[in-house]
Amino acid sequence: MPEDKARRRVVRAHNAPEHDQGISDHGYPAEEERDVYEKMRLSKPVPVGTRRRVPPPATNIQEALRQNMEHIIPAIYTLLSCWTRFHDIGKSNYVVWDEAHFGKFGSHYLKREFYFDVHPPLGKMLVGLVGGLAGYTGNFDFKSGAQYPDDVPYTAMRVMLSIFGVLMVPLAWYTAREMGMGHRASHIVTIMTLCDLAWLCISRFILLDAMLLFFTFLVIFCLTKFHSERFEPFEPDWWLWLALTGISIGCVCSVKWVGFFATAVVGLYTIEDLWDKFGDLRMPVRTYFYHWVARACCLIVLPFIVYATCFKIHFIVLNHSGPGDAQMPSLFQANLVGNDFGRNPVEAAFGSRVTLKNMGYGGGLLHSHVQSFPTGSKQQQVTCYHYKDDNNHWNIAPPWNEPAVDLQGPIRFLQDNDVIRLQHSSTKRNLHSHAVPAPVTKLANEVSCYGNETVGDNHDHWIVEVVDDLKQGRRSNVKRIHSLTTRLRFKHKRFGCYLRAANVILPQWGFKQVEVSCEKDTSPSDTHTYWNIENHWNDRLPMADRSHSSSPFFRDFWHLNVAMMTSNNALVPDPDKEDILASKPFDWPLMHLGLRMCGWGDHQLKYYLLGNPIVWWSGAASLVLSVIALLVYALRWQRKYADFEPAELDKYLFMNKLSLLGWALHFGPFVIMGRVTYVHHYLPALYFAVLSFGALLDHFVFSSRRLNARAKWTVFGLIVFAVVDTFWWFKGIAFGIDGPIGEHKGLQWRKSWNIY
Known part of the structure; x- marks a missing residue:
């Protein structure tokens, strides 16, 4: 028997006994393990210049449902997400946690007063926009813990901003499907996104984090869509998803600089993609050059245009003198309405x-x-x-x-x-x-x-x-x-x-x-x-009564960004003070500590920023197991074992590279930076841990030929039950705990949680 045949891990499907084949996660027999998406994308490359067949229009309701099932499922999840994000969202009529900062920044936009903050302006401009749409006039100073007056439509503002949290859930579904996961793994990724309490809690207030998470999800989704179009370069869909990836990069970086970590994920993917194309001797040099130009335009120039445009709008809107004037050059300040420099x-x-x-x-x-x-x-x-x-x-x-x-x-x-x-x-x-x-x-x-x-x-x-x-x-x-x-x-x-x-x-x-x-x-x-x-x-x-020279935009743009970076670097822990809200990066994956978002009195509605333990712990475990699995496969590959067909290997490596590198790039920088850190800084990295868990289940359980359909459904049901049941047990920390905290038993699963 030849060595390569003797060392093959799994006998090919057409040689396997019928009782060993079972039904796959996608409803196909084992020899058709992948679903229609995967068969088109992974079974063999689509020749350049060909288009995928579009099914004819549906002639009846049943056929329409079949053709749109991929969109009906996320639509249902979106409705569930609306309930979780909107339920009792206005119950607390007090300024909660960082609403004291970002609500105040929204007020400055409505009053057009220049202010200074360490974050880029897009998210805060959106806060000001929803405030204006809700009828807020900017006359509230958002002091921490203060009660909202009747003329501040805080509930409407929270609802509009929580839409970003709602949209995270369908994005998780579509991303999992585009990565190549089966239906069951995609359901688990989506349910974990729906039922994580930290994502839920932070999406229900006037904060930037829901926007940051949404645009991070959007970057990864657009990247996976672009990856799916890789066999049809320079076609309209290829350009569309490459451009949308660049626009979403510009948006996520314009909310918080943490978005640059998502940019790094796209950057590493692009470097690998261009390196692979460099080794393709069939590709003309001119075509390879066009690939470089396309990526430079869409992934560098386009994000920069979005980022700079946000600052330009920021300067145009905030044209009155305000509390942040001193951070800017004197000539910039002299052009602000209400500044008296020109009369000196x-x-x-x-x-x-x-x-x-x-x-x-x-x-x-x-x-x-x-x-x-x-x-x-x-x-x-x-x-x-x-x-x-x-x-x-x-x-x-x-x-x-x-x-x-x-x-x-x-x-x-x-x-x-x-x-x-x-x-x-x-x-x-x-x-x-x-x-x-x-x-x-x-x-x-x-x-x-x-x-x-x-x-x-x-x-x-x-x-x-x-x-x-x-x-x-x-x-x-x-x-x-x-x-x-x-x-x-x-x-x-x-x-x-x-x-x-x-x-x-x-x-x-x-x-x-x-x-x-x-x-x-x-x-x-x-x-x-x-x-x-x-x-x-x-x-x-x-x-003096002189006309001022206009202050150059790019000079002011650069000055403000350096000032933001300087102030951000100054946010270091003070050894003379104990910050009971702060936590260390290595505390996050295993949920060592949560964060009290408000006062903890008996008559206050209390919110505790803590994740769903099943989601966080399973995500952390999957990261370790995925690395171990990759090392084992690498050793077996070195010993000439053929564990994958080429298309299977491409899918497996893409899912693991995206999830593991995404997590490392969003977690690692916080380990080495000196600034003070909090548990909400882990929330973007958590998404990649969830994707890693879904990829691990999809590969070893739901795509396994050794397990029958009943075993797969049993694993699926147990995981879904654990996630949903834990969500329901801890739902009060996100929806608000009313009354004395001592009356709510069973919430302290770890002694380090300062809930009681």
């Missing part, structure tokens, strides 16, 4: 009171307050602060060896190479530097405030260096320093170092503000040493 005097002079804006990406305003450094000189702190405050005000004064400003004498305008003192308006101390290491950047000098109106030394002297001016041009053309448009550097006269704010965050004693230091070895092009005068007050100078 144009030319700065000695005796002027100013605020100084750092022009590095994410830079703030030069700031000081009465608190002192706990180390180093222990003098008054100097920081960069991102919000408008009287402690941002500084007086431009002459050096100690020159007479004070004569308010009755001629005005002395500020020019390049002038030596000045910057006196803090509130405390009257002078901006100062000395040979003391900065608190965080040890290689730089500390910058502090020292002395008063009569006490000081030459360490208070700074040389003003003009970089250029946005209107006057290069340095040589700048005769007088202008507010808003002139870029400046401040060089310490004694040490030759430059005033710098590089987004280094101070500890809690510095109120998590940005460190300001004096650094000598800096590049002339280092924007973190660039400053401009933002606010300018001088009663002796005329108020």
Whole structure:
């Protein structure tokens, strides 16, 4: 007997005894294991240029039902999803958890006030949109735990936003089918999506997470549809699903940056696909080049257009001055309605009171307050602060060896190479530097405030260096320093170092503000040493009435994204405080801890963000088992065992690569990042664990020729019963637990859950 025949794991179906064949998961005999979808897609490649046959129109109801069964099933699941997401959605009339943030951002859109947040704007714009559609006027401040007034249609807003959670369920069905799973495995994936309590709970409030999850599901669905069209490149359907994949990538990244992990899944798939095509010697070089161009246009350019368009709309809508102005460049702020920068005097002079804006990406305003450094000189702190405050005000004064400003004498305008003192308006101390290491950047000098109106030394002297001016041009053309448009550097006269704010965050004693230091070895092009005068007050100078240059969009777009990244990186755990809501990434797969989303009083409706234990634990187990199975198959392949036919191998590898890599790319980054993490950060990764569980069941149980139909239905029924029964047991944590928590027994399956 030949070796390859002797080592074949399963005898071919036409040689198998009839009693061993059984009925497959798809209702076909074993020799027709795959359903119609799979037979068209996997049994053999579809020749390029051919189209799949479209069935003729139905002539009766029975035939119509047969032809549309693939859509009737998800329609039923969608109705069930509507019930779970909408049931008692307005029962709690209090601001729950992060509704305090995202509801407030929606209010800013309705009032058109500029604000700042660490997340991209698409999700928050949708919050503002549903608020406007529901009749909300933006007059509520969404304080955490506050009761909603009668004029805030919070229930309608929750319902409209929960539609994203509703649509997750049919997307799960269609994705499982497109991946090649049979009906039973697809039902299990869909039921697990329907009955997971964490997905359900977080979809029922004014939050961004339901949108993030929906667009993540959409990216994977569009990718699987595109994968199904891979044998018909450059056909209309191929272009459609490639373009929709790119659009969904742009949308998911525009809700939260976690969406870039879904982008990485598509990116790895694309790299592998192009690498395989590179090895296809039958493909003309021109065709291969067109594949690169198509993917670059649809998966890079198109998502960027969607992402940038969201920011453009964000800037257009928020055209009034608001609480987030200080995060943006001064010229951007000057174009906001209600901002008075344009009425300030144009030319700065000695005796002027100013605020100084750092022009590095994410830079703030030069700031000081009465608190002192706990180390180093222990003098008054100097920081960069991102919000408008009287402690941002500084007086431009002459050096100690020159007479004070004569308010009755001629005005002395500020020019390049002038030596000045910057006196803090509130405390009257002078901006100062000395040979003391900065608190965080040890290689730089500390910058502090020292002395008063009569006490000081030459360490208070700074040389003003003009970089250029946005209107006057290069340095040589700048005769007088202008507010808003002139870029400046401040060089310490004694040490030759430059005033710098590089987004280094101070500890809690510095109120998590940005460190300001004096650094000598800096590049002339280092924007973190660039400053401009933002606010300018001088009663002796005329108020300006000037037209502003428009602030370039892509400059503002880049500036805001860097500021978002800087603020996001600053969200690190505080060792001085215990965050009872935070959790570690390795706590998530086995549900070590949930999250209380509101107050826990006896008379409050209580929500606990915790998943369905069967869904989470089976998903975690399937990830481990899938890796083990892949390793075993790899060993058997090395020993020349033929466990798969080519089409079966393609299907099996695609399902496992998509689920395992998707989970790793959505989970791994949280392990290595330093920011504070919460259990809801695991929810996108959970989807890939569920897909992994469905793929594992489909391969080893529902497609097995060793199990008969009764055994398969028994496994299916047990799993569905366990998932649905557990959902019903814990449904209160998502629908709301009323009354004393002690009256609700049996909810603490793990001692670490802080339910009671």
